[in-house]
Amino acid sequence: MTPRRWVATVVLLVVVGVSGCTGSGRPNGRDSSGPLSLGDASTVLCVPAPVGTATMGHRVLRHLGGNEAVLTAVELIDPVDLELVGAFLVPEGDDGLILTGIESTFPPRKPIRGWSERREVVGSRVAAGEEWGTGFGLRRTAPEGRASGVRLRYEVRGRDHVVVYDTDVTLVADRCAGG
Numbered sequence: 001m002t003p004r005r006w007v008a009t010v011v012l013l014v015v016v017g018v019s020g021c022t023g024s025g026r027p028n029g030r031d032s033s034g035p036l037s038l039g040d041a042s043t044v045l046c047v048p049a050p051v052g053t054a055t056m057g058h059r060v061l062r063h064l065g066g067n068e069a070v071l072t073a074v075e076l077i078d079p080v081d082l083e084l085v086g087a088f089l090v091p092e093g094d095d096g097l098i099l100t101g102i103e104s105t106f107p108p109r110k111p112i113r114g115w116s117e118r119r120e121v122v123g124s125r126v127a128a129g130e131e132w133g134t135g136f137g138l139r140r141t142a143p144e145g146r147a148s149g150v151r152l153r154y155e156v157r158g159r160d161h162v163v164v165y166d167t168d169v170t171l172v173a174d175r176c177a178g179g
Helices: 003-019
Strands: 043-048 053-057 060-063 069-076 082-090 101-103 131-140 144-147 150-156 159-165 167-172
Touching: 043 053, 053 082, 053 167, 069 082, 082 144, 131 144, 131 167
Parallel strands: 043 167
Antiparallel strands: 053 101, 053 131, 060 131, 069 150, 082 131, 144 167, 150 159
C-alpha cells in the first residue's frame, strides 16, 4: 500500500468511527431516516429545582422533510430519580425566537413565550418546514434526579421514527456542583 493510500484509509476509518459515535449509542438530535431534527449538539445541564420540578426547553424541533409528522410518544432516556411530567411545543414569537428556556419550576412561574398557545407533544402534527420550541416538565423524586435526554417518537406516512433531545440533565435540590 502506498503512503498516500495508507493515509486515505486511516482518514476514512477515523471519519467513519467518529461519525458513528454519539457517546450514548443513540441518534444525536436526528435519526438517519426521519425528517425531524432537534439539532446536532449534545449538552449537559444542571438545574437547581428546590421545589422538585423544572421546565427545560432550549432546543428547536425542525421539520426538514416533505410529509406531515405526527408525534406519538415522549420519554426520558435512562432516568434515575427523574420523571417527565409534561411535554409541549410552543410557536415562534413575534421576534422570531422560539426557545422556552430553563425555569426552576413546572409549570413555569415566569412567563414563557407562546405558553398560552402551547400544544401537548403527543398527538401534535408538524407540517413540512415548521419549527417549534420544545419544553419538558421534569420532577425529581430524590435530592438529585437525572436523565440522558428525551426521546420523541413520531410517524410519517405510516413509518415510525425517533428524534432525540440530546441533553444530559440533572435536577438538584440545592446547588449544582461547582456553583
